Amino acid sequence: MSRMNEYVNKERGMLFIPFITAGDPSEEATVELAFMLQSVGANALELGIPYSDPVADGPVIQKASQRALAGGMNLHRALRLVKKIRLRGVEIPIIVFTYGNLLLQLGRETFFREARENGIDGLLVPDLPFEESGSLAEQCKANGVDLISLVAPTTSEKRLEAIGASAQGFLYCVSSLGVTGVRKTFHPKVLSFLAKARRACDLPIAVGFGISSKDQVGALKGHADGFVVGSRIVSLIEKRAERLKKAETRAEALTEISNILKDTLLGNRKVVKKGERSTQNA
Amino acid sequence: MIRQQQIESEEKTENKGRFGTFGGQYVPETLMHAVLELEDGFNQAMNDHAFLDEYREILRNYSGRPTPVTHCKRLSEKVGGAQIYLKREDLNHTGAHKINNAVGQVLLARRMGKKRVIAETGAGQHGVATATVAAYFGLPCKVFMGAVDVERQKLNVFRMKLLGAEVVPVSGGNGTLKDAINEALRYWAANVEDTAYIVGSVVGPHPYPLIVREFQRIIGDEARRQMMEQTGKLPDAACACVGGGSNAMGLFTAFLNDPVTLYGAEAGGKGTETGEHAATLAKGRLGIIHGSMTYLLQDKNGQIIEPYSISAGLDYPGIGPEHASLAESGRAHYEAITDGEAIDALVALNHCEGILPALESAHGLALAMKKAKTMRPDETILVCLSGRGDKDVNTILKVLDDHDTGNERSGEA
Numbered sequence: 001m002s003r004m005n006e007y008v009n010k011e012r013g014m015l016f017i018p019f020i021t022a023g024d025p026s027e028e029a030t031v032e033l034a035f036m037l038q039s040v041g042a043n044a045l046e047l048g049i050p051y052s053d054p055v056a057d058g059p060v061i062q063k064a065s066q067r068a069l070a071g072g073m074n075l076h077r078a079l080r081l082v083k084k085i086r087l088r089g090v091e092i093p094i095i096v097f098t099y100g101n102l103l104l105q106l107g108r109e110t111f112f113r114e115a116r117e118n119g120i121d122g123l124l125v126p127d128l129p130f131e132e133s134g135s136l137a138e139q140c141k142a143n144g145v146d147l148i149s150l151v152a153p154t155t156s157e158k159r160l161e162a163i164g165a166s167a168q169g170f171l172y173c174v175s176s177l178g179v180t181g182v183r184k185t186f187h188p189k190v191l192s193f194l195a196k197a198r199r200a201c202d203l204p205i206a207v208g209f210g211i212s213s214k215d216q217v218g219a220l221k222g223h224a225d226g227f228v229v230g231s232r233i234v235s236l237i238e239k240r241a242e243r244l245k246k247a248e249t250r251a252e253a254l255t256e257i258s259n260i261l262k263d264t265l266l267g268n269r270k271v272v273k274k275g276e277r278s279t280q281n282a
Numbered sequence: 283m284i285r286q287q288q289i290e291s292e293e294k295t296e297n298k299g300r301f302g303t304f305g306g307q308y309v310p311e312t313l314m315h316a317v318l319e320l321e322d323g324f325n326q327a328m329n330d331h332a333f334l335d336e337y338r339e340i341l342r343n344y345s346g347r348p349t350p351v352t353h354c355k356r357l358s359e360k361v362g363g364a365q366i367y368l369k370r371e372d373l374n375h376t377g378a379h380k381i382n383n384a385v386g387q388v389l390l391a392r393r394m395g396k397k398r399v400i401a402e403t404g405a406g407q408h409g410v411a412t413a414t415v416a417a418y419f420g421l422p423c424k425v426f427m428g429a430v431d432v433e434r435q436k437l438n439v440f441r442m443k444l445l446g447a448e449v450v451p452v453s454g455g456n457g458t459l460k461d462a463i464n465e466a467l468r469y470w471a472a473n474v475e476d477t478a479y480i481v482g483s484v485v486g487p488h489p490y491p492l493i494v495r496e497f498q499r500i501i502g503d504e505a506r507r508q509m510m511e512q513t514g515k516l517p518d519a520a521c522a523c524v525g526g527g528s529n530a531m532g533l534f535t536a537f538l539n540d541p542v543t544l545y546g547a548e549a550g551g552k553g554t555e556t557g558e559h560a561a562t563l564a565k566g567r568l569g570i571i572h573g574s575m576t577y578l579l580q581d582k583n584g585q586i587i588e589p590y591s592i593s594a595g596l597d598y599p600g601i602g603p604e605h606a607s608l609a610e611s612g613r614a615h616y617e618a619i620t621d622g623e624a625i626d627a628l629v630a631l632n633h634c635e636g637i638l639p640a641l642e643s644a645h646g647l648a649l650a651m652k653k654a655k656t657m658r659p660d661e662t663i664l665v666c667l668s669g670r671g672d673k674d675v676n677t678i679l680k681v682l683d684d685h686d687t688g689n690e691r692s693g694e695a
Contacts, residue, residue, distance in 0.1 A: 051461060051584075051585065052455065052585040052586045053455065053464055053571070053572075053586050054464075055309075055310065055464050055467050055468060055572070056310040056468075056471075058314070058468070059454065062455075069585065074583040074584075074585075075583065076583070099570075100308050100570045101569045101570040101571070101578070101580070101584045101586075102583065102584040102585065104568070104569060104570060105567075105569065105580070105582070105584030106583075119507070120397070125496075126310050126311075126571070127308045127309060127310055127570065128308060129307060129309060129310070129311055129314050130311075130314075131298055131307060131309075131314075132306055132307060134307060140447060150310070150311040151311060152311045152312045152314075152315070153313065154312065154314075154315035154316070154474060154475075155311060155315060156315065156318075159314070174311060174312055176472075177312055177471060177472050177473070177475075178312065178468065178469075178471050178472025178473075178475060179310075179312075179468045179471060179472065190556075227428050
């Protein structure tokens with residue numbers, strides 16, 4: 001069984017998949033943030049690669065990209081940063097979230113070599129829809145990396161079936177139209193959409209875009225297997241960027257973020273560990 | 283070169299909306315429904331005679347088409363070579379070829395039942411054209427424009443507001459055209475259900491490069507006929523400026539199967555060796571921008587580089603995918619024209635013919651003058667004069683102040 005299937009499956013309760021940007025605000029901070037997110041009960045980590053033109057992202061993640069780029073982060077460095085994250089003790093699956101052009105320039109061969117050497121489990125390319133991803137999906141399979149697919153409330157039933165049938169890892173369901181970012185409401189058709197997604201895919205379905213509160217997570221219970229949180233976490237990082245950069249104030253800032261996430265979003269989840277098949281994270 | 287071949291072999295299995303390796307639909311899933319719906323709506327419209335009749339009727343009675351072809355006798359004599367002919371897109375309503383596409387796409391939006399339109403704009407010409415057609419049909423219109431461009435192009439911002447459009451300054455990224463397109467795509471993703479995105483050039487995900495080409499090909503179709511009438515033969519060469527490349531595709535499409543040499547002028551800015559240019563084909567590498575695989579100005583890691591040109595309408599870091607394909611196959615030839623060469627051509631056209639071209643169009647003219655020099659006087663070269671230069675007077679004034687008078691620069695006695 002792959003690490004992804006071990007940690008991200010329907011028996012794990014409500015799956016929590018956080019997103020952070022690699023190098024935001026520094027490499028050291030990213031390593032510690034990844035470890036902190038595992039300790040508050042993350043089932044997998046999405047590691048965003050900063051890009052100059054992140055067309056699927058709202059203002060919060062755009063700014064995170066700019067902070068990380070200013071620090072010299074790029075796709076190749078981020079892949080190697082995963083090794084440091086592993087050495088720090090992060091065992092949950094790591095999914096690299098990168099725009100297509102960065103992957104194109106690095107080259108797939110280099111990507112898969114680095115993925116193997118550094119312990120990368122998944123790949124998500126937000127601007128590579130199903131129709132453009134055939135050859136990459138095949139290469140991902142051959143290299144033991146899950147290519148994560150997205151579906152949206154506007155995805156036609158025909159496409160939803162095709163995407164659901166070939167999905168790897170889990171199916172990422174976009175809760176609302178538009179870009180990433182915190183929102184109060186979901187798309188009105190979200191629950192019927194999630195029901196369709198469930199029928200179209202045997203893998204866990206996780207909901208993302210706009211999730212920031214316990215109430216929203218509660219509302220998804222019974223309709224989805226998990227949730228992805230990006231902008232909410234990134235904005236907590238943004239407010240503490242300077243303290244996260246400095247070694248002497250980092251631990252305190254991490255504790256603050258961890259407490260806020262527990263209070264407002266997660267409650268008391270258990271750390272997700274290998275082999276424990278019935279972690280009942282609510 | 284090895285990398286290039288590797289990329290091509292990796293990508294060639296995906297073929298939808300491609301011009302060879304180039305094009306495609308690299309958009310987030312939230313936009314897939316919209317581009318598929320648009321493709322369907324466009325295909326239906328292009329087979330509907332009533333739709334095409336309405337498009338032509340508006341261009342005739344509202345924009346003033348057909349635009350004339352003008353023989354530049356004095357300029358041709360001065361250059362000393364082929365006869366230079368201009369396709370006068372500057373004489374369109376709103377002063378540029380952009381209106382052709384705006385009319386087509388807004389009509390299409392109406393046919394598809396969309397209630398609002400949005401557009402991106404760099405210099406403001408496409409924004410003005412879209413706001414104009416939106417006013418004509420009474421549709422709400424929102425134009426995304428980089429915050430830096432809003433500052434640089436105050437006159438066009440005012441024109442758009444006067445036309446009833448809302449101008450949204452985009453401060454993300456560098457605050458220029460590419461960021462305006464990013465933001466328009468984001469807004470469209472959030473409002474796809476009732477909003478049409480009117481893309482201004484032959485760029486973006488499929489079907490946009492195709493749609494914009496088909497709504498601009500009237501330029502070349504008319505000019506081909508007019509050249510036959512005026513000279514009794516096809517032109518020997520046709521030339522246009524290329525940013526995204528809509529006026530050039532509009533001109534080239536009519537001549538692709540003819541023995542006509544095609545030239546595209548990219549913005550060479552301060553020189554392609556300086557790093558301050560927008561010469562995508564000369565200096566770019568294969569990449570993905572705004573939903574399309576094409577040549578792209580980018581750093582070694584794949585981050586997009588902000589281009590430069592004296593002409594705000596040419597400083598785009600990518601290029602339309604069909605141009606990338608025509609360059610690769612050798613069917614069209616692309617060369618960089620510097621700011622200085624464009625200004626010289628602009629001054630010469632004023633002095634010899636009494637026409638003030640847009641800075642964008644002056645790039646196409648400058649390349650045509652270079653090529654004319656190498657041709658015989660009984661040969662002809664057709665240039666798309668894509669827009670008029672009134673909007674650029676402030677920029678021109680600054681440059682010519684720096685170099686004494688225009689009279690001296692042009693060498694015109």
